[in-house]
Amino acid sequence: ANTMSAKNHMRYMGPLIVLRRNHGGAYIVAELDGTVWHTPVGAFRIVPYMAREHLPLPNLEDFLDISTEELQRLERSPEAEEPDFDIESTD
Incomplete structure (x- = not known):
C-alpha cells in the first residue's frame, strides 16, 4: 500500500x-529563469x-x-503535444 495520500502529490x-498562444x-x-517548455500546454491546464x-x-x-x-x-x-501527467497515482 502506498503511504502517500493525494494531499502530498504536486x-x-x-x-x-x-509567451504566446499557438494555432x-x-x-x-x-x-x-527563461527556460521555454518545448511542448505547448493546453489552455485548460493554465x-x-x-x-x-x-x-x-x-x-x-x-x-x-x-x-x-x-x-x-x-x-x-x-x-x-504534451503527455498526460499522472498527478494522482492509482496505487
Whole structure:
C-alpha cells in the first residue's frame, strides 16, 4: 500500500510566464529563469495569476533560452503535444 495520500502529490507547476498562444489554442510557456517548455500546454491546464503589483519583464530575446525563430515554430504548431501527467497515482 502506498503511504502517500493525494494531499502530498504536486498539483501545480509554476509560476510560469505565458509567451504566446499557438494555432491550436495551447499556450507556449517559460519558467521564471527563461527556460521555454518545448511542448505547448493546453489552455485548460493554465491557472491565471493576477499580480498585486506590476512585474517588470525583460526583453524576450535576451531572457529566453531559445531563438525567436524557434519560438515562432512553436507558435505555428497546431495543438498541444504534451503527455498526460499522472498527478494522482492509482496505487
